[in-house]
Amino acid sequence: MSVSFWQDLSKYKNQKIISKDVIIVGGGIAGLSTAFWLKHEDPSLSIAVLEKGAVGSGATGRNAGFITCGSVEHYNRMVEKHGESQAKEIWKFSEENLKLLNEYLLKGHEGEVSFQTQGSFSLASTNEEFKELKRAKALMSSHGVSVETLEVVDIKKRLHVEGFVGGIKYCDDASIDPIALLSLMRKKLEAGPSPVEFYEHNEVFELSSKSDTQVVVTQAHTFEGQAVVLATNAYSSLIDSYFENKIYPTRGQILITEKVPLFMEGPCYANFVLDYFRQLPTGEVIIGGFRQLQKDAEVGFSDQTTFVIQKALEDFLHLHIPHLRGKKVTHRWSGVMGFSADGQPLVGSLPTNPQVYFLGGFTAHGLGLAFHCAKTLSQLIFGQSPPQWLSARRF
Numbered sequence: 001m002s003v004s005f006w007q008d009l010s011k012y013k014n015q016k017i018i019s020k021d022v023i024i025v026g027g028g029i030a031g032l033s034t035a036f037w038l039k040h041e042d043p044s045l046s047i048a049v050l051e052k053g054a055v056g057s058g059a060t061g062r063n064a065g066f067i068t069c070g071s072v073e074h075y076n077r078m079v080e081k082h083g084e085s086q087a088k089e090i091w092k093f094s095e096e097n098l099k100l101l102n103e104y105l106l107k108g109h110e111g112e113v114s115f116q117t118q119g120s121f122s123l124a125s126t127n128e129e130f131k132e133l134k135r136a137k138a139l140m141s142s143h144g145v146s147v148e149t150l151e152v153v154d155i156k157k158r159l160h161v162e163g164f165v166g167g168i169k170y171c172d173d174a175s176i177d178p179i180a181l182l183s184l185m186r187k188k189l190e191a192g193p194s195p196v197e198f199y200e201h202n203e204v205f206e207l208s209s210k211s212d213t214q215v216v217v218t219q220a221h222t223f224e225g226q227a228v229v230l231a232t233n234a235y236s237s238l239i240d241s242y243f244e245n246k247i248y249p250t251r252g253q254i255l256i257t258e259k260v261p262l263f264m265e266g267p268c269y270a271n272f273v274l275d276y277f278r279q280l281p282t283g284e285v286i287i288g289g290f291r292q293l294q295k296d297a298e299v300g301f302s303d304q305t306t307f308v309i310q311k312a313l314e315d316f317l318h319l320h321i322p323h324l325r326g327k328k329v330t331h332r333w334s335g336v337m338g339f340s341a342d343g344q345p346l347v348g349s350l351p352t353n354p355q356v357y358f359l360g361g362f363t364a365h366g367l368g369l370a371f372h373c374a375k376t377l378s379q380l381i382f383g384q385s386p387p388q389w390l391s392a393r394r395f
């Protein structure tokens, strides 16, 4: 972004410079997870998290709350693209993400964050897609992943939805309230003898370095640190042009209905992972997707909703989910995600300044990947290289 002379309050020379060991830009799941792992590695580190809005105002506070393994395509396609051994490694990495979330954050707090481990379903509306799902299931089972096949009768009985010819269940997936998850993380980060400091409503507009010190300027403050982490995901190319052909801002739209009695066994994907729906423990049903209908309009930084996609979401709801016919839609919104060129996240540092680290490009799977990616980034900061498929150097 650019900032005018008038808006730049940091220009007043009497302003105190805030010094920290690490300055993290971005208050979403990636930024808070990075703060968590850096503190885990070295509790004495001083850390500031800078966020242009409030914590959770980006994609993390606007998503559907699926914590799913893998990436944006069926497993057979991951195998075709990456080969068997790398596809398995990527899947296991995301399985580990959930284990780490459980072990370090969620245990004992499940109710507080509406954490549910009901697995997730991929539903096929054509025989062609069902054939792919069966192929995906065979590959996954041979790689030790727990998957179950569903015929039409199972879908009706267990999910109470119509218009699908078959599906599979990924038994180990989960779901969560993403804002409650951020609040839980923040509480942990602000506790203890050397708490992480949060600076909300501080948009970073300038990064520079003088000798070994990194300088980060927001409209309100100037910060100095030994290292900077950009956890700005979709917005990263607005800070540094390095990200322009690596992380693409991509909009996702959602709606949610009024509460209905609980009827679904677990969260569902449909149409080659493009569309998705789930019922919250409190009864509301959230439906998202249909980006494919307006591919060009869904690229960019705007978080408006559009009539075309919102109508498609509503039509989907009436067509496939009898329990929702005649029910009210209470909220509609969108958010901007960071998609990477090959669908896998990026962890690395800027070639022009190795003390500026980053993570992003979670391609609609930040809840399923970011906590583990942040652990990998923290290890990189302490000298250990990430796996090749995750390293930004692959581009």
Ligand SMILES: Cc1cc2nc3c(=O)[nH]c(=O)nc-3n(C[C@H](O)[C@H](O)[C@H](O)COP(=O)(O)OP(=O)(O)OC[C@H]3O[C@@H](n4cnc5c(N)ncnc54)[C@H](O)[C@@H]3O)c2cc1C
Binding pocket: 001, 025, 026, 027, 028, 029, 030, 031, 050, 051, 052, 053, 054, 055, 056, 057, 058, 059, 060, 061, 062, 063, 064, 065, 066, 067, 068, 202, 203, 204, 205, 231, 232, 233, 234, 235, 236, 239, 251, 252, 253, 254, 288, 334, 335, 336, 337, 338, 359, 360, 362, 363, 364, 365, 366, 367, 368, 369, 370
């Ligand atoms: C509609 C929708 C549904 C989704 N559903 C799911 C789902 O069910 N499961 C799943 O795993 N993923 C889902 N995603 C994707 C998921 O939300 C993202 O992958 C994840 O939130 C990325 O986290 P992040 O911390 O990298 O980015 P963000 O949450 O976007 O955080 C980046 C932060 O950086 C801040 N920022 C940017 N520029 C600056 C600056 N210059 N100065 C200061 N701060 C700055 C932003 O305000 C933002 O808060 C969905 C996304 C959307 C939009």
